[in-house]
Each structure stands twice: as C-alpha cells, then as structure tokens.
Amino acid sequence: MEETPKILDEPRCREIGRTCACYNLRRAARSITRLYDDFLRPSGLKTTQFSVLMTAKMRGPVTITKLADLTVTERTTLTRNLTILEKKGLIRIEPGLDRRERQVALTEAGHEALVKAIPLWEMVQEHVEKGLGQDRLVSFLIELREVVALTR
Amino acid sequence: MEETPKILDEPRCREIGRTCACYNLRRAARSITRLYDDFLRPSGLKTTQFSVLMTAKMRGPVTITKLADLTVTERTTLTRNLTILEKKGLIRIEPGLDRRERQVALTEAGHEALVKAIPLWEMVQEHVEKGLGQDRLVSFLIELREVVALTR
DNA sequence: GTCGAATAGGTGTGTATACACTTATTGAAG
DNA sequence: CTTCAATAAGTGTATACACACCTATTCGAC
Numbered sequence: 001m002e003e004t005p006k007i008l009d010e011p012r013c014r015e016i017g018r019t020c021a022c023y024n025l026r027r028a029a030r031s032i033t034r035l036y037d038d039f040l041r042p043s044g045l046k047t048t049q050f051s052v053l054m055t056a057k058m059r060g061p062v063t064i065t066k067l068a069d070l071t072v073t074e075r076t077t078l079t080r081n082l083t084i085l086e087k088k089g090l091i092r093i094e095p096g097l098d099r100r101e102r103q104v105a106l107t108e109a110g111h112e113a114l115v116k117a118i119p120l121w122e123m124v125q126e127h128v129e130k131g132l133g134q135d136r137l138v139s140f141l142i143e144l145r146e147v148v149a150l151t152r
Numbered sequence: 153m154e155e156t157p158k159i160l161d162e163p164r165c166r167e168i169g170r171t172c173a174c175y176n177l178r179r180a181a182r183s184i185t186r187l188y189d190d191f192l193r194p195s196g197l198k199t200t201q202f203s204v205l206m207t208a209k210m211r212g213p214v215t216i217t218k219l220a221d222l223t224v225t226e227r228t229t230l231t232r233n234l235t236i237l238e239k240k241g242l243i244r245i246e247p248g249l250d251r252r253e254r255q256v257a258l259t260e261a262g263h264e265a266l267v268k269a270i271p272l273w274e275m276v277q278e279h280v281e282k283g284l285g286q287d288r289l290v291s292f293l294i295e296l297r298e299v300v301a302l303t304r
Numbered sequence: 305g306t307c308g309a310a311t312a313g314g315t316g317t318g319t320a321t322a323c324a325c326t327t328a329t330t331g332a333a334g
Numbered sequence: 335c336t337t338c339a340a341t342a343a344g345t346g347t348a349t350a351c352a353c354a355c356c357t358a359t360t361c362g363a364c
Contacts, residue, residue, distance in 0.1 A: 022188040029181035036174040
C-alpha cells in the first residue's frame with residue numbers, strides 16, 4: 001500500500017523544522033524586529049530605517065552600492081528603502097564623484113531622528129542583553145557575523 | 153560652537169551598529185535567505201514557502217491562527233503567503249470545525265514539491281553545518297529559540 | 305433566548321526584500 | 335578616437351512582513 005514516502009515521514013519533518021538554520025533565523029528575525037519596532041515607534045523610525053540612517057551617518061556621504069554592501073542588502077532593495085527616507089526628509093541623495101554615482105547624506109531631520117531613537121534603542125537593547133545574558137549575546141553576535149561571512 | 157551631539161559621536165555609532173541584536177539578526181537573515189533560496193530554486197519553492205509547507209505537513213490540517221503561531225508569523229502575513237501557495241496548487245484551504253475556522257492542508261502537488269525540495273535543503277543545510285561547525289550550529293539554534301522566547 | 309466578549313479570519317496600506325532586466329557613464333584595449 | 339567591458343544605478347514584478355481596522359461566528363453570563 002502507498003504510504004508517505006520515507007523522506008517525508010513525521011520525525012524527519014520535525015527534524016528539518018528544528019534544525020533549519022534559515023527558518024529559525026528568519027523566525028527569530030521576525031520576532032525581534034517586532035520588539036525593536038515596538039520600542040522605536042515613538043521615534044517614527046522602523047528598525048531597518050534606524051540601521052540605514054546609522055550606517056549612512058557613520059560612513060558619511062556614501063554611494064548606494066557601498067551602503068548596500070555594508071548592510072548586506074540587495075542594492076535594489078536599498079534604493080527603495082532610501083526613497084522612503086528621502087520622502088520623510090531624513091536623507092538627501094546627492095550627485096557623487098562621477099555622474100553614475102549618487103551619495104547618501106543625512107539631513108538635519110535625519111540627525112534629529114537618530115538622537116530621538118537612540119535612547120529608545122538603548123532600552124530595547126538592554127532588555128535583550130538582560131534576557132540573553134551579556135556573554136551569550138556576544139557569542140550570538142559573532143555567530144551572526146559568521147553566517148553572513150558564509151555567503152560572501 | 154555646535155558639534156555632533158555626544159550621543160551621535162562616531163565611536164558610539166560604531167558600537168551601536170556592532171552590537172544591535174536586531175540589525176545583526178536581520179542582516180544574517182537576509183544573507184542566509186539568499187543562500188537557501190538559491191539552493192531551493194530548482195524546486196520552485198522559496199525558503200518561506202518551504203517552511204510553511206513543512207509545518208503544515210507536520211501539524212497537518214491546521215487552522216491559520218495555529219499555523220501563524222507555530223511559525224511566529226503575523227496571522228495577516230500568513231494569510232497572504234497562503235494565498236500564493238494556494239494559487240500554486242500546493243495547499244488547499246478547507247472549512248474547519250466551526251464556521252469561523254479554515255484548515256490548511258497540503259495537496260498532492262504540495263507533497264511532491266516538498267519531496268523535490270528536501271534533497272536541495274539537505275545540501276544547503278550541510279553547507280551551513282560545515283561552515284559553522286556542528287557544535288556552534290547547535291548552540292546557535294538554541295540562542296535563536298531564546299530570542300523568540302524573549303518576546304512571547 | 306439575548307447580548308456582549310472572545311475568537312477566527314480578511315482587507316487596506318505601507319514597508320522590506322530580491323531577481324531579471326534596463327539605462328547611463330566610465331574606463332581600457334586596440 | 336572608437337568600441338566594448340565594467341561599473342553605478344533604476345524599474346518591473348513578485349514575495350514577505352505587519353499594524354490598524356473590519357466582519358463573521360461562537361460562547362458564556364444573564
């Protein structure tokens with residue numbers, strides 16, 4: 001009689017769900033994003049926007065390709081994310097060194113948004129530090145970086 | 153004279169980017185998703201779809217709310233993801249026990265897609281296991297689960 | 305039985321993500 | 335100087351995600 005093929009039997013499926021690095025990483029990312037977005041809400045920034053602004057601030061006027069590389073985001077994704085930040089008046093997108101490039105720079109409003117967001121970020125980050133424990137957070141961050149390095 | 157406020161000085165910004173659990177988690181999730189999607193491509197499934205199908209298969213006929221809870225996905229997000237799977241003919245959405253509920257069940261095509269995808273998943277999972285090391289992957293998965301637990 | 309709270313689910317809107325493809329510009333080989 | 339590969343960026347399309355808000359159904363107190 002026909003049965004569920006071995007490859008799809010119940011313990012095997014359970015094992016796959018339990019161990020899949022991608023599924024578990026995405027699941028945790030969804031979960032923690034809601035937490036950070038929740039804390040950041042009063043600043044008007046979503047986590048992604050906060051991160052892009054911080055990176056752009058740090059690396060100062062920076063090309064779109066470079067910013068995409070730094071944040072491990074598809075360049076075309078970043079282009080669209082930047083459009084939103086530009087509409088909100090938080091960044092300027094200026095001509096670059098040659099006529100192909102465009103440089104991203106924070107506006108005054110962009111700086112102000114960061115100044116408002118950082119104390120909120122500190123609250124939620126501390127919450128996570130306490131929850132995971134300082135040591136585990138450190139090794140966790142290292143592992144996350146190794147995952148990124150895996151695919152470069 | 154006016155300077156960059158202390159809260160936004162360069163070392164502080166660098167520190168925030170380096171330690172932010174949310175940013176680093178999302179970044180790693182983007183990175184690994186591309187890897188898994190790349191391997192799974194011949195199956196016609198994206199990672200998210202693979203995961204939803206696996207979970208639905210395992211918990212087999214299951215309500216939408218329950219499935220959303222299991223996968224830590226917003227219910228309204230899952231509804232839209234399920235619509236795509238239904239259009240592809242991989243799942244059926246049937247009436248549930250009462251007239252509010254709807255049950256998700258795999259179709260024959262859904263099973264076949266999983267059977268095709270699993271060997272591809274095994275390849276990419278093994279790649280990650282080798283890259284991170286078995287032990288570190290195990291502790292990494294535990295930490296990911298703790299992150300999810302943090303926000304429940 | 306009636307009514308209101310709880311439960312299950314969908315829709316409107318906006319953001320985030322990425323692949324395939326295209327345009328514009330630069331730079332290098334000849 | 336021309337031509338062509340490389341580089342920088344944008345668009346079309348589709349999926350993924352979630353909040354605010356809505357409808358339909360069920361259940362329990364009365």
